[in-house]
Amino acid sequence: MFADQLGPHFLDDRKQPVLLIESKAVFRRRAYHRQKAHLILSALRHRAAELGEQAIFLRAETYGQALQKVREPLEVCHPTSRRALKFVRNRDGVTLLPARGYATSLADFADWADDRRGALRMEAFYRFARQHHGVLVEGDEPVGGRWSLDVENREPPPKNGKVDVPAPPMPKEDDIDAEVRADLDRWEREGIRFVGRDGPRRFPATIEEANARLRHFLRHRLAAFGPYGDAMLSTDPWLAHSMLSSSFNLGLLDPLEAVRGAEQAYRTEGAPLASVEGFVRQILGWRDYIWHTYWYFEPTWRNSNELGARRSLPAWWNDLDADAVDAHCLSDVLAGVRDRAWVHHIPRLMVLGNYALQRGFRPSELVEWFHTRFVDGYEWVMTANVVGMSQYADLGRITTKPYVSGGAYINRMSDYCGGCRYDPKKRLGEDACPFTAGYWAFLAGNRDRIPGNARMARTMKQMERLPDLDAVVDQEKRRGSDPP
Numbered sequence: 293m294f295a296d297q298l299g300p301h302f303l304d305d306r307k308q309p310v311l312l313i314e315s316k317a318v319f320r321r322r323a324y325h326r327q328k329a330h331l332i333l334s335a336l337r338h339r340a341a342e343l344g345e346q347a348i349f350l351r352a353e354t355y356g357q358a359l360q361k362v363r364e365p366l367e368v369c370h371p372t373s374r375r376a377l378k379f380v381r382n383r384d385g386v387t388l389l390p391a392r393g394y395a396t397s398l399a400d401f402a403d404w405a406d407d408r409r410g411a412l413r414m415e416a417f418y419r420f421a422r423q424h425h426g427v428l429v430e431g432d433e434p435v436g437g438r439w440s441l442d443v444e445n446r447e448p449p450p451k452n453g454k455v456d457v458p459a460p461p462m463p464k465e466d467d468i469d470a471e472v473r474a475d476l477d478r479w480e481r482e483g484i485r486f487v488g489r490d491g492p493r494r495f496p497a498t499i500e501e502a503n504a505r506l507r508h509f510l511r512h513r514l515a516a517f518g519p520y521g522d523a524m525l526s527t528d529p530w531l532a533h534s535m536l537s538s539s540f541n542l543g544l545l546d547p548l549e550a551v552r553g554a555e556q557a558y559r560t561e562g563a564p565l566a567s568v569e570g571f572v573r574q575i576l577g578w579r580d581y582i583w584h585t586y587w588y589f590e591p592t593w594r595n596s597n598e599l600g601a602r603r604s605l606p607a608w609w610n611d612l613d614a615d616a617v618d619a620h621c622l623s624d625v626l627a628g629v630r631d632r633a634w635v636h637h638i639p640r641l642m643v644l645g646n647y648a649l650q651r652g653f654r655p656s657e658l659v660e661w662f663h664t665r666f667v668d669g670y671e672w673v674m675t676a677n678v679v680g681m682s683q684y685a686d687l688g689r690i691t692t693k694p695y696v697s698g699g700a701y702i703n704r705m706s707d708y709c710g711g712c713r714y715d716p717k718k719r720l721g722e723d724a725c726p727f728t729a730g731y732w733a734f735l736a737g738n739r740d741r742i743p744g745n746a747r748m749a750r751t752m753k754q755m756e757r758l759p760d761l762d763a764v765v766d767q768e769k770r771r772g773s774d775p776p
């Protein structure tokens with residue numbers, strides 16, 4: 293089992309012998325967030341301890357070196373990166389099994405996608421997956437009459453600065469965590485570079501911890517997840533999110549079981565349909581969809597850069613230097629990444645991704661940045677999310693328009709703007725909001741690249757009519773990629 297295949301659903305038989313490998317070279321190749329490195333090592337070592345004599349646990353510089361010590365033939369589930377897949381395919385004595393840890397199989401997705409021959413939209417795949425797995429359907433129709441209840445799930449944050457739900461159970465660190473922390477300290481002294489701050493482990497490292505958080509979420513937090521799923525609060529980073537993405541991506545939780553649990557909460561415990569459907573769409577729809585597009589599209593998709601974004605990530609961004617940033621929203625979100633290696637999907641998309649798109653950061657560098665800085669980041673996760681969705685670098689293979697917005701969106705969906713030195717309504721001048729000004733400058737700079745479509749046409753016309761557009765574009769050129 294690779295370190296992201298840790299759950300029992302990756303085994304055919306709960307008692308079969310297991311090989312686990314910890315490779316130090318992984319951490320030399322890229323600068324990972326310290327808390328992400330901690331979580332991966334902690335999860336792997338906890339699983340090895342749990343399996344006891346059933347597991348051979350090898351620690352080595354590289355996977356190749358570890359495998360030199362193994363004589364038995366091996367079986368492994370389809371790995372989660374092209375690099376790992378190549379590695380497995382090139383080894384004698386290793387049998388590759390179909391992928392696990394996703395609701396829909398690669399073969400079923402390919403059949404579905406081949407049949408469509410047109411745009412592969414998530415909404416269409418999600419509908420297929422609901423019917424295929426019989427989730428929240430009656431016959432062939434969606435429970436409640438609509439496939440997506442997303443429009444009901446866009447409440448701004450509560451005025452009192454807190455979503456009224458009990459906090460999720462936090463893991464209790466143990467001796468394994470202490471050993472991981474000591475090893476990471478030593479590796480840092482040896483010259484391996486990590487980014488972000490160390491902190492208590494906040495994400496599950498064991499199957500038991502992950503299941504406890506899932507049960508708690510379904511019972512106590514799911515109802516509020518839907519309405520506040522898109523809201524942002526400076527006072528509460530977690531809101532009612534499940535905080536389970538890293539658990540799914542480490543393979544600790546089986547996604548289909550979680551989806552069935554959410555459906556049961558609706559059917560037997562009265563959980564609101566809009567929240568349940570929103571959670572199901574995230575797991576059965578979006579998560580599976582981005583996994584499948586990573587494999588279905590050609591490998592060069594990752595390097596798409598159709599908007600010609602050529603700016604390297606600035607040092608303050610790379611180093612998560614939130615203190616260098618005045619813009620309240622960006623500073624707070626960057627601090628969240630620095631301190632927790634996690635912020636929820638809207639700060640990622642509408643603050644970080646939005647800013648990067650407006651400033652023309654290179655999409656391939658951003659894929660790496662999101663991969664290494666977030667507890668749940670992997671290449672398969674970030675290719676579709678960053679290249680396809682957030683940066684529009686493929687001109688819309690999976691989305692219908694760029695996810696770019698001005699300060700008005702952030703102002704509506706958060707409490708950030710009240711405490712900011714910028715004004716979300718202003719696009720010109722000292723206090724011009726960098727998101728609002730950046731929005732218009734981005735549209736002006738890409739007017740020939742963004743293909744005309746109904747969803748953008750009105751906005752593009754509005755941009756052409758702005759009396760001060762040239763001045764805004766000049767101002768944003770001068771601002772460049774200095775911290776805003």
Ligand code: SF4
Pocket residue numbers: 619620621622698699700702703708709710712713714715716725726727728
């Ligand atoms: Fe962010 Fe602009 Fe609002 Fe400041 S005014 S918090 S920069 S959106």
